[in-house]
Amino acid sequence: MHMSxxxxxxxxxxxxxxxxxxxxGFSIKKIKKIEIDDKKIPMxxxxxxxxFAAQMINFIIPVTGSSGHIGGGILLAALLGPFPALxxxxxxxxxxxxxxxxxxxxxxxxxxxxxxxxxxLIAYPLIYKPILKKGMTPKRITIASVLAVIVGLQLxxxxxxxxxxxxxxxxxxFTAFVSLMQPIHLAIGAVEGTITAAVxxxxxxxxxxxxxxxxxxxxxxxxxxxxxxxxxxxATIFIGGFLSIYxxxxxxxxxxxxxxxxxxxxxxxxxxxxxxxxxxxxxxAILPDYNLKDKLQVDNVVGxxxxxxxxxxxxxxxxxxxxxxxxxxKKKKHYR
Amino acid sequence: xxxxxxxxxQITTLEELTQKKTPVHRLQPSVKLxxxxxxxxxxxxxxxxxxxxxxPFIFYPIILMTLGEIPFKPLFQRIxxxxxxxxxxxxSNLIFNKEITLYVMNIGITEGMVSFCSILLKTxxxxxxxxxxxxxxxxxxxxxxxxxxxxxSIIVIQIMMTYRYINVLIGEISVMYHAYILRAPxxxxxxxxxxxxxxxxxxxxxxxxxxxxxxxMKCRGFEGDILYARKEMISTKSWxxxxxxxxxxILMRLVNISEEIGKLLM
Numbered sequence: 001m002h003m004s005x006x007x008x009x010x011x012x013x014x015x016x017x018x019x020x021x022x023x024x025g026f027s028i029k030k031i032k033k034i035e036i037d038d039k040k041i042p043m044x045x046x047x048x049x050x051x052f053a054a055q056m057i058n059f060i061i062p063v064t065g066s067s068g069h070i071g072g073g074i075l076l077a078a079l080l081g082p083f084p085a086l087x088x089x090x091x092x093x094x095x096x097x098x099x100x101x102x103x104x105x106x107x108x109x110x111x112x113x114x115x116x117x118x119x120x121l122i123a124y125p126l127i128y129k130p131i132l133k134k135g136m137t138p139k140r141i142t143i144a145s146v147l148a149v150i151v152g153l154q155l156x157x158x159x160x161x162x163x164x165x166x167x168x169x170x171x172x173x174f175t176a177f178v179s180l181m182q183p184i185h186l187a188i189g190a191v192e193g194t195i196t197a198a199v200x201x202x203x204x205x206x207x208x209x210x211x212x213x214x215x216x217x218x219x220x221x222x223x224x225x226x227x228x229x230x231x232x233x234x235a236t237i238f239i240g241g242f243l244s245i246y247x248x249x250x251x252x253x254x255x256x257x258x259x260x261x262x263x264x265x266x267x268x269x270x271x272x273x274x275x276x277x278x279x280x281x282x283x284x285a286i287l288p289d290y291n292l293k294d295k296l297q298v299d300n301v302v303g304x305x306x307x308x309x310x311x312x313x314x315x316x317x318x319x320x321x322x323x324x325x326x327x328x329x330k331k332k333k334h335y336r
Numbered sequence: 337x338x339x340x341x342x343x344x345x346q347i348t349t350l351e352e353l354t355q356k357k358t359p360v361h362r363l364q365p366s367v368k369l370x371x372x373x374x375x376x377x378x379x380x381x382x383x384x385x386x387x388x389x390x391x392p393f394i395f396y397p398i399i400l401m402t403l404g405e406i407p408f409k410p411l412f413q414r415i416x417x418x419x420x421x422x423x424x425x426x427x428s429n430l431i432f433n434k435e436i437t438l439y440v441m442n443i444g445i446t447e448g449m450v451s452f453c454s455i456l457l458k459t460x461x462x463x464x465x466x467x468x469x470x471x472x473x474x475x476x477x478x479x480x481x482x483x484x485x486x487x488x489s490i491i492v493i494q495i496m497m498t499y500r501y502i503n504v505l506i507g508e509i510s511v512m513y514h515a516y517i518l519r520a521p522x523x524x525x526x527x528x529x530x531x532x533x534x535x536x537x538x539x540x541x542x543x544x545x546x547x548x549x550x551x552x553m554k555c556r557g558f559e560g561d562i563l564y565a566r567k568e569m570i571s572t573k574s575w576x577x578x579x580x581x582x583x584x585x586i587l588m589r590l591v592n593i594s595e596e597i598g599k600l601l602m
Contacts, residue, residue, distance in 0.1 A: 004418050004422055005462040006456075006459040007425055008380055032490075038559070038560040040495055042497065042546045042547075045496075047544075048494060049498050088494065095498060096465070099415075101344075101417045105462075105469075106462075143504070167452070168384070170384075172428040198529075198535075199539065202535075221568070
């Protein structure tokens with residue numbers, strides 16, 4: 001499931017790098033808050049090497065005849081906790097990319113998201129943990145592991161499809177791609193889920209305290225403002241970046257109604273003040289009509305997405321500034 | 337040779353390559369990382385229908401691989417690993433896009449063929465760029481660069497330790513695997529029902545090992561941070577290199593050099 005650079009566009013690679021960086025930064029903050037001592041650090045290092053070694057054991061997937069290896073996201077999260085697990089997986093993916101050409105360097109953000117963030121920060125807390133909240137028994141462990149792994153892999157492979165299609169390099173139609181990826185990863189997920197369940201049950205019988213401490217040390221309450229802001233920023237880039245490519249070039253509601261009335265989508269200036277303001281706007285607009293000026297000779301599609309991102313970021317900054325100004329005013333009033 | 341030994345060999349070979357003394361090795365690590373990233377961005381920013389513009393980008397890897405005395409064999413091995421999935425999607429381009437763009441000696445070249453070549457070329461170029469980076473920069477240097485970029489020490493230590501312990505853990509899993517196979521000679525691999533205890537045993541051993549490592553590190557003064565003596569600033573020579581090569585790469589991206597040369601020749 002490792003994506004390579006050749007099938008990625010700069011916009012997708014950049015966005016996913018930002019998302020993964022945000023997720024890793026968030027995890028590091030959480031680790032610093034929860035762990036009092038640095039004992040986890042050598043543990044994460046050795047478990048990273050373990051995942052490496054474990055991924056070398058291939059199992060045969062029934063029916064398809066192809067082979068797969070475990071990803072290890074849910075297993076690591078169950079042993080170390082979700083945040084250390086994400087950091088561990090990120091380092092494993094980086095080393096695989098650099099030393100084994102498994103995945104591209106710019107695709108690292110995508111790979112960390114698909115194989116790290118999705119199992120550790122989405123599948124684990126939403127599926128694995130709630131099932132085991134009521135108490136750990138081998139039966140519950142099995143159900144939780146298999147479910148979490150299958151869902152995690154399905155979401156992960158679906159992300160691969162989305163990221164590849166959004167990059168626009170491949171002509172493979174969406175339905176064909178999905179109908180190939182999802183069933184294969186369902187089979188892989190079923191096998192990996194069973195193996196994960198078997199391993200965790202083994203640990204449960206021998207060293208239950210490992211699982212207990214991992215489960216306990218991962219509170220997900222107290223969602224900080226910073227996390228929300230990071231998510232908002234990332235969502236903005238995503239929406240501004242990609243979806244603007246698909247933005248309709250049809251006139252929007254206002255322009256459409258103007259056209260209906262006057263026959264053009266824009267009204268001409270008819271006084272000296274208007275024309276002066278017009279020429280001023282012309283000169284100062286960095287992104288006239290939402291496209292980079294021809295100076296850069298960039299593809300039209302890239303132009304739209306960069307201006308989409310820049311516009312969105314600008315708006316967000318302006319909104320933040322206004323909020324800060326209001327806060328300052330309020331504080332001044334309070335101290336009077 | 338078993339798969340385990342092959343992976344260990346791969347890592348040690350790359351590590352040995354970084355010990356050479358060539359002009360490329362003498363460049364500062366941060367410079368090499370920066371130029372690699374610029375190169376990768378430039379290459380993947382091409383649309384799938386531009387192939388001629390991509391061709392000049394072959395200069396960078398060829399020059400550096402020859403200057404850096406990087407052998408071509410690991411390159412082919414790595415391209416072989418990276419190719420299957422990209423080839424598969426590339427072939428789908430061949431199948432799905434049959435619009436003809438130009439005729440060469442009465443043979444119609446379809447858009448699908450162009451994008452297939454583009455994907456193939458991009459795969460080769462990107463793999464070469466990363467190989468050049470990793471064969472001329474040791475993991476220690478890369479880690480120092482990360483610290484310089486203010487990446488938190490927890491993730492930097494994580495990368496270093498994972499790298500250092502890969503050989504140890506691969507050695508251990510190799511021993512366990514052979515012990516299993518010797519007791520089950522007719523099996524082609526580990527049976528599914530035995531994977532639980534197999535991996536579980538390795539995990540328990542890894543946890544115990546991590547405990548011993550932690551105690552050893554504490555005895556040697558580990559406090560959660562990496563200690564380093566020098567903080568390497570980027571030298572003037574390196575800046576000149578970055579600016580020159582960076583500008584060249586950006587120029588190659590903006591101007592289709594193949595076309596210009598073609599126009600001159602025709």
